[in-house]
Amino acid sequence: MKKYDAIIIGFGKGGKTLAADLGNRGWSVAVVERSKEMYGGTCINIGCIPTKVLVHLSKVAQYNHYTTFEQCAEAFHKAIVEKRKITADLRQKNFDNLDSKDSVTVYTGTASFRSPYEIEVKTEGETLVLQGEKIFINTGASTVIPSIKGIENNPFVYTSTSIMELDKLPRRLTIVGGGYIGLEFASIFANFGSEVTVLEGGDKFIPREDRDIAEAVKTVLEKKGMSIRLNAVVQEIEQDSDKATVVYRDALSGETIRVDADAILLATGRRPNTEGLNLEAAGVKLTERGAIDVDDRLHTTVNNIWAIGDVRGGLQFTYLSLDDYRIIRDELFGDGKRNTGDREAVAYSVFIDPPLSHVGLNEEQARRTGRHIKVSKVIAATMPRTRTVGQTEGLLKAVIDVDTNQILGCTLFCAESSEIINLVALTMRTDNDYVLLRDNIFTHPSMSESLNDLFNIK
Numbered sequence: 393m394k395k396y397d398a399i400i401i402g403f404g405k406g407g408k409t410l411a412a413d414l415g416n417r418g419w420s421v422a423v424v425e426r427s428k429e430m431y432g433g434t435c436i437n438i439g440c441i442p443t444k445v446l447v448h449l450s451k452v453a454q455y456n457h458y459t460t461f462e463q464c465a466e467a468f469h470k471a472i473v474e475k476r477k478i479t480a481d482l483r484q485k486n487f488d489n490l491d492s493k494d495s496v497t498v499y500t501g502t503a504s505f506r507s508p509y510e511i512e513v514k515t516e517g518e519t520l521v522l523q524g525e526k527i528f529i530n531t532g533a534s535t536v537i538p539s540i541k542g543i544e545n546n547p548f549v550y551t552s553t554s555i556m557e558l559d560k561l562p563r564r565l566t567i568v569g570g571g572y573i574g575l576e577f578a579s580i581f582a583n584f585g586s587e588v589t590v591l592e593g594g595d596k597f598i599p600r601e602d603r604d605i606a607e608a609v610k611t612v613l614e615k616k617g618m619s620i621r622l623n624a625v626v627q628e629i630e631q632d633s634d635k636a637t638v639v640y641r642d643a644l645s646g647e648t649i650r651v652d653a654d655a656i657l658l659a660t661g662r663r664p665n666t667e668g669l670n671l672e673a674a675g676v677k678l679t680e681r682g683a684i685d686v687d688d689r690l691h692t693t694v695n696n697i698w699a700i701g702d703v704r705g706g707l708q709f710t711y712l713s714l715d716d717y718r719i720i721r722d723e724l725f726g727d728g729k730r731n732t733g734d735r736e737a738v739a740y741s742v743f744i745d746p747p748l749s750h751v752g753l754n755e756e757q758a759r760r761t762g763r764h765i766k767v768s769k770v771i772a773a774t775m776p777r778t779r780t781v782g783q784t785e786g787l788l789k790a791v792i793d794v795d796t797n798q799i800l801g802c803t804l805f806c807a808e809s810s811e812i813i814n815l816v817a818l819t820m821r822t823d824n825d826y827v828l829l830r831d832n833i834f835t836h837p838s839m840s841e842s843l844n845d846l847f848n849i850k
Contacts, residue, residue, distance in 0.1 A: 396422045399511060399524030401503045401669070404433035406700035406713035407530030408486060410720060415496040417725075422522050423490060424503040424513055431498075432486030434532050434702070435710040437479055438553040443576060445475045446556065447743045450583035454745075461563060464585030468561035471584075475556065505674040508694050526696050528720070529676075529684060530713070531665040533702035538568070538660045542629035548636035549629065549656045552577065562586055562655035566638050568626050570597060572742045574659030575613070579744040582616045589651055591624035591640055602754045604769075605803050608787040609748060612805075615785075616745070624649075629656060664703040679705055688731040689723055690716055709740060737820035741810035746772070746786050749813035752801030752820060755791050764794040770846045772806040776837040783807040788846050790816075790826070797825035802846075808839040815840060 398414050400407045403425035414421050430437055449471035458464050490496045499522075501515035511527070513520045535551040543549055550558070552573055565581045567574045570592030582588045597620065598606045610620055623643035630637040638651045664683045671678070677685045677693040683705025690698045698720060701713035715735070722730035739751035758765050772778050772786030786806035793800050802816045819828055826847045834841035 393510075393521045393523055394422070395523045396420045396497075397524070398422070398526045398528065399424065399522055400528045400530060401511065402433070402530035402532060402665075402701075402703070403431050403486070403498075404530045404532050404701050404713055405435055405710045406715075406717040406720075407528060408433060408490060409714060409717045410528060410530075410700070411490055411496055412493070413717070413721060415490070415493040418495060421493075421496045422499060422524065423496060424499045424501060424511070424522075426500070426502045428500055429483070431483045433530075433710075433713075436482040436486065438556065440710055441482060442475045442479050442556055443552075443580070444743060445478055446471055446580045447576070447745070449474065450580045451745060453585070454583040458585065461561075461585055465561040468584045469559060472556070472559060502668060504668055504670040505672075505676070506670075508674045508696060526698070527674075528698045528700055529669070529692070529703055530700040531669065531703045533662040533664050533708055535658060536661040536663050537658065538626075540568075540626055540629060542631060543658075546629055546631055546636065546656075548631060548653065549658060551658055555655065555657050558655065562653070564635075564653045565589070565655050565657060566591065566651050566653035567657045567659055568638070569659035569661070570594070570620065570622075571659060571661065572598070573662075574657065575609075575744050576742060577657055577659065578613065578618055579616070582613075582618050583745060587617065589619045589653070590621065591626060591638065591651070592620070592622050593625050593643075595623050595643070597622060600754075601748075601750070601803065602756055602789070605748075605754075605787060605789060605805055608805055609744070612746070612785045613744065662702070662708060664705060666703065681705055688733050689728070690719055690732070707738070707740070709738075712738065737817045739813045739817040741813060743810065746783050746805065746807045747810045748803070748805045749809040750801070750803045751813055751817040752799065753791060754801055754803065755789070758791045758800045763800070765800065766792045766794050766849055768792070768846055768849050770842060772842075774845070775806070775839065775842045777839045777842070778807055780837055781807050788842060790846050790849075792826050792847075792849055797827060798823075799826050799829075799847075806839065806842070812839050812843065815843065 397419040399422045400411050401424050411421050411423050453467040499513050501513045503511045503513050510523050565586045566589045570590050578588045597610050624640045626640045628639040675694045679685050684699040686699050686704045700716040702708040719730045741747050741749040768790045770788040773784035778784040788804050790802045791800045799820050829843040830847040
């Protein structure tokens with residue numbers, strides 16, 4: 393049996409950062425990752441990085457104004473090749489970063505608990521038992537596969553992971569699920585030239601957002617040629633030799649509708665990866681939603697075991713996994729005050745075209761608090777920068793507490809919003825009021841100067 397100061401199960405953002413830190417401090421560390429293709433975690437291999445490579449290259453393809461589908465397909469294939477090159481390079485660098493440390497050992501295999509301090513690791517050639525004084529679970533999340541007739545072993549059906557390995561651009565793509573992941577892929581493939589249909593089972597489009605924002609997003613996406621269908625309850629996926637057909641029922645009319653597709657993407661949510669870990673042997677408990685139950689310092693129900701990132705439930709963002717590392721670092725080597733309750737102004741961006749970014753409360757949520765609020769809106773086309781980059785679509789919106797001048801929330805659906813939203817989030821986290829952004833001197837022409845207008849609240 394090999395003994396370590398720390399065992400980290402999973403090579404994700406929080407786990408790999410923690411492993412490097414502990415290794416640099418002289419701790420003996422074991423990192424267990426089930427696949428060589430996942431060194432570095434979801435973000436660099438099948439998540440943030442490869443999707444954003446495709447987001448960028450799909451915009452380049454759109455700017456080229458290709459006149460034939462064959463030209464679009466060639467651009468898509470080149471983008472996939474470039475994506476593979478970038479992810480392979482990052483994967484190797486992430487592995488080398490840990491493998492080069494004398495005190496860190498990377499095992500490629502599956503891990504399962506034998507006790508609170510022991511795990512069994514099955515590699516290709518052997519089964520090992522590792523003992524760790526502290527154990528950190530960082531196994532991430534994976535696509536939820538819905539129970540739909542005809543979905544199993546269907547060569548036309550893809551997840552968000554497998555669709556990024558397509559060599560050929562599908563002429564017709566149907567996406568089951570109208571959430572943020574589905575919409576990012578819808579935007580990517582529409583920009584490349586696919587005919588995209590989004591099937592959402594609910595009666596509201598992106599229900600997390602205010603209705604004016606949701607309508608603005610829907611309008612822009614539909615102008616790109618997408619078909620977005622609400623109340624679409626998928627019942628079956630039929631398969632022919634050269635295509636598949638999605639059969640769904642319109643929940644309002646009761647009508648059965650069929651949509652032919654060359655590829656079908658399942659974007660129906662993600663669930664924490666806990667299967668096979670044998671958590672019961674360690675005494676680690678799960679929440680009702682299947683995530684590992686943790687406190688505000690990421691301790692599980694067993695004192696020497698922590699959970700990091702998507703596997704612990706909640707918002708699934710790489711940057712929150714990184715902040716999980718900071719919480720653990722603070723507990724092990726700092727004053728132990730940092731916790732998940734500090735995350736009051738965490739922004740997110742959906743990389744559709746243009747991107748949709750948000751922080752804090754939306755208008756509907758703010759009104760429910762009973763505060764005296766003011767709402768400001770700016771049409772993106774009024775900003776000079778949108779003209780210079782040729783992307784005038786969108787809407788900017790902010791919610792202010794009139795009594796305190798504090799920013800309660802902000803939504804930016806416009807060019808470069810994924811950068812600008814961080815200025816708003818930083819203002820909120822540092823307890824500055826909206827006047828800071830209203831009166832700040834920004835460069836011109838830039839999208840950041842749109843904040844001068846957005847927060848020019850009378």
